[in-house]
Amino acid sequence: MARKPVFFSFHYGNDVMRVQQVRNIGALEGNTPVSANDWETVKRGGDASIKRWIDDNFKYKQCVIVLVGQETHTRPWVKYEIEKAWSDGKPIFGIHIHNLVCPRNGKGLKGKNPFEQFAFNDGTKLSSVVSCYDPNPNDAYKDIAENMEYWVSQAIAQRKK
Template sequence: MARNVFYSFHYAPDSWRASQVRNMGVITGNAPCRDHDWEEVTKGGDAAIKRWIASQMSGRTCAVVLVGTNTARRKWINYEIEQAWGSGKGVVAVRIHGLKNSAGLQSAKGGDPYQDFNINGTPLGSIAKTYDPPYASSTYVYDYIQANIADWVEEAIKIRNRY
């Protein structure tokens, strides 16, 4: 059975990379937000964005943080991690900088998306996992994520259930 997950990522630079992961067909996730729809949500301010995130997370078992160059420490990425963990969902980070974007370019490795979080004094990064595909070729990075992401999600859910 495919898990239903919430994808968290920095939209502008990583939407193409994120769509590659979404379209692998290994796990299902929240529907991508079209630019126009996102503009409508953001017009409502922070409260509207929080409601949208809550509605997208509803019924999900895990948050998959797709980590690009500038994902770490972004306001809404941090909020999504906090909300996922706080509501008992698994949290797993997958580095996607090795996937090519629409221009055929890879990007630089980004920071730790968990760096601002502690769980009872323990850094979240020592609890929740971050996976970094060990390849330079975008094709191999894709294949590695596709072959492993379902297991990473299952492991994240098990980890969360222990805390």
Template sequence: MAIKTVFYSFHYERDVNRVQLVRHIRALQGQPMLKSQQWEEVKRRGQRAIVNWIDKEMRYKRAVVVLIGQETAGREWVIYEIEKAWQEKKPLVGVRIHGLSSFGSADRAGANPFDKASGVSGIPVFDPTRTDWWGNIDTKATYANLVNNLEGWVAQAKVRR
């Protein structure tokens, strides 16, 4: 059975525009996207409120898709989400999004966040990034590659045994 409902894990401030592009593909159904004001409201209520929001949104999702940007691996809540998914034996997969356009420009690839998560290993990470003849990231070709492959990549998510 194809995985259709997922929890997207990502660095909100830096990558929200790239994540919106992923969500517009509509191959998968993710948790509701919080607006920046809503996310700030959750954060103001403290760490317990953030944990509760993550736990609630992840509860009935069939997989966790970590959308990896330049700074994703350094985000405390992304690591929490990875470790929680692993502990709960939810399928995990990473997709690099640095090559998608955010306000007209691409980013640099970031570190693999699965390397920073305790006890997590062997998670596949897919990179749709395409470059032109000069080695520059082609954001349109990258997006097209993501559209064509996202559902198949998520189907290859790894579950802790």
């Protein structure tokens, strides 16, 4: 099976090491990790530069995966990426990553579902149509590795409805 190109959305500061574990699974073709130095360069360009970087990296991606850590739901650029994915018609879903062990600080606290804070005009929450998976705490890495391709396929099928 060909690897599907995806965009990973996450809180860089808190979760980059957990995100690297997900990227290393290798089942998907994710956006190239940006180094801390490159991200600082993008940030120095201000909001317009960050939006341009996100928009450029969204191109040709089949799905957006929000990797949910403790503070992900509060991050303004994650919110922008969720809104952009939905408005662009891209399939999107989340995966809680708090149970992946970070070498610096171990397991994290479970973050809020970031899709809860978005609502349609009728008041229905985005979380009612966008999945946010919480992998098995006993072996979160294995659960993610075994299910990520399926979750992408599910998000694509759901978005086509």
